[in-house]
Amino acid sequence: MSDEFTSIDNARERLASVGYLADEPASLVSFLAGRLGKPVLVEGPAGVGKTELAKAVSRATGRHLIRLQCYEGLDEAKALYEWNYRKQLLRIQTEAADTGWQQVKDDIFGEEFMLARPLLHAISAEEPVVLLIDEIDKTDQEFEALLLEVLSDFQISIPELGVIEARTHPLVLLTSNNSRELTEALKRRCLYLWLDYPTIERELEIVHLHAPELDQAVARKLVEVIHMVRSLDLKKPPSIAESIDWARALLLLGAEDVDQAVLERTMSIIIKHRTDLDLVAERVGVKLGDGLFGRQAG
Numbered sequence: 001m002s003d004e005f006t007s008i009d010n011a012r013e014r015l016a017s018v019g020y021l022a023d024e025p026a027s028l029v030s031f032l033a034g035r036l037g038k039p040v041l042v043e044g045p046a047g048v049g050k051t052e053l054a055k056a057v058s059r060a061t062g063r064h065l066i067r068l069q070c071y072e073g074l075d076e077a078k079a080l081y082e083w084n085y086r087k088q089l090l091r092i093q094t095e096a097a098d099t100g101w102q103q104v105k106d107d108i109f110g111e112e113f114m115l116a117r118p119l120l121h122a123i124s125a126e127e128p129v130v131l132l133i134d135e136i137d138k139t140d141q142e143f144e145a146l147l148l149e150v151l152s153d154f155q156i157s158i159p160e161l162g163v164i165e166a167r168t169h170p171l172v173l174l175t176s177n178n179s180r181e182l183t184e185a186l187k188r189r190c191l192y193l194w195l196d197y198p199t200i201e202r203e204l205e206i207v208h209l210h211a212p213e214l215d216q217a218v219a220r221k222l223v224e225v226i227h228m229v230r231s232l233d234l235k236k237p238p239s240i241a242e243s244i245d246w247a248r249a250l251l252l253l254g255a256e257d258v259d260q261a262v263l264e265r266t267m268s269i270i271i272k273h274r275t276d277l278d279l280v281a282e283r284v285g286v287k288l289g290d291g292l293f294g295r296q297a298g
């Protein structure tokens with residue numbers, strides 16, 4: 001089954017039914033992306049649910065997910081397509097000695113000799129897919145330029161073959177951790193969603209979804225502590241992923257409260273920098289020890 005979201009509420013409900021709690025802006029763009037046929041650029045800090053949104057859209061719409069993980073130096077050959085040189089060579093070797101160049105060329109630059117990479121896969125899929133272009137900010141501007149044709153015209157030009165047009169319209173989500181400014185040309189082609197750390201209430205719902213057995217009072221305190229930790233000037237603030245990990249860990253450890261002792265024992269689950277550890281122990285740990293926490297963060 002593959003079907004589009006029919007309204008903002010429909011998007012929110014169906015995303016929730018597959019385990020993703022979308023807020024209003026996220027539900028809105030998920031709905032509009034399908035209706036307007038435009039890619040969505042999702043930006044925000046690490047671990048706030050950008051990648052998961054694309055996966056959830058795929059689950060909720062019943063569309064197959066095709067993922068292109070970006071990295072520094074990613075190029076056309078790994079993102080779009082590549083000629084299968086080995087197979088081409090073999091073919092050349094088996095051609096009769098008197099075969100003319102034109103004939104050879106026609107033979108070896110056919111689809112049979114192409115290795116499709118994620119973007120070409122998404123474009124040529126028979127059934128509509130969700131295409132996730134993850135962490136686009138890790139590539140360079142040249143790569144962005146390469147994407148423009150795919151994102152605005154849903155087609156790929158291959159010099160030896162011609163233009164390959166999309167058979168079906170993919171739903172495209174691009175994510176960025178905001179490590180560099182993306183080009184205007186790319187942004188112009190996309191709907192934009194800024195995903196930030198959630199409110200305490202929403203994060204509580206997310207934590208509950210991933211660790212339902214955790215006592216509600218403990219969960220609330222955990223989320224409040226996380227929010228307080230985020231307000232410090234840390235190298236790497238804890239994300240939703242860390243909140244979830246922490247909740248699961250506290251559950252396993254049978255913690256009945258998030259007090260100074262518990263924080264100090266389990267802090268490395270949410271904090272991953274030496275200097276941040278010291279800062280949190282000093283600023284948050286002490287507050288939990290003093291019993292001042294509830295009044296400050298409440």
Ligand SMILES: Nc1ncnc2c1ncn2[C@@H]1O[C@H](COP(=O)(O)OP(=O)(O)O)[C@@H](O)[C@H]1O
Pocket residue numbers: 019020021022045046047048049050051052053175206209240241244
């Ligand atoms: N709105 C949400 N509903 C449910 N789970 C969420 C939500 N946002 C984030 N998560 C969870 O948080 C974790 C981190 O999300 P992820 O998509 O990997 O972050 P990002 O791609 O932004 O770095 C995932 O395990 C995901 O399941």
Ligand SMILES: [Mg+2]
Pocket residue numbers: 047050051052134175
């Ligand atoms: Mg991600």
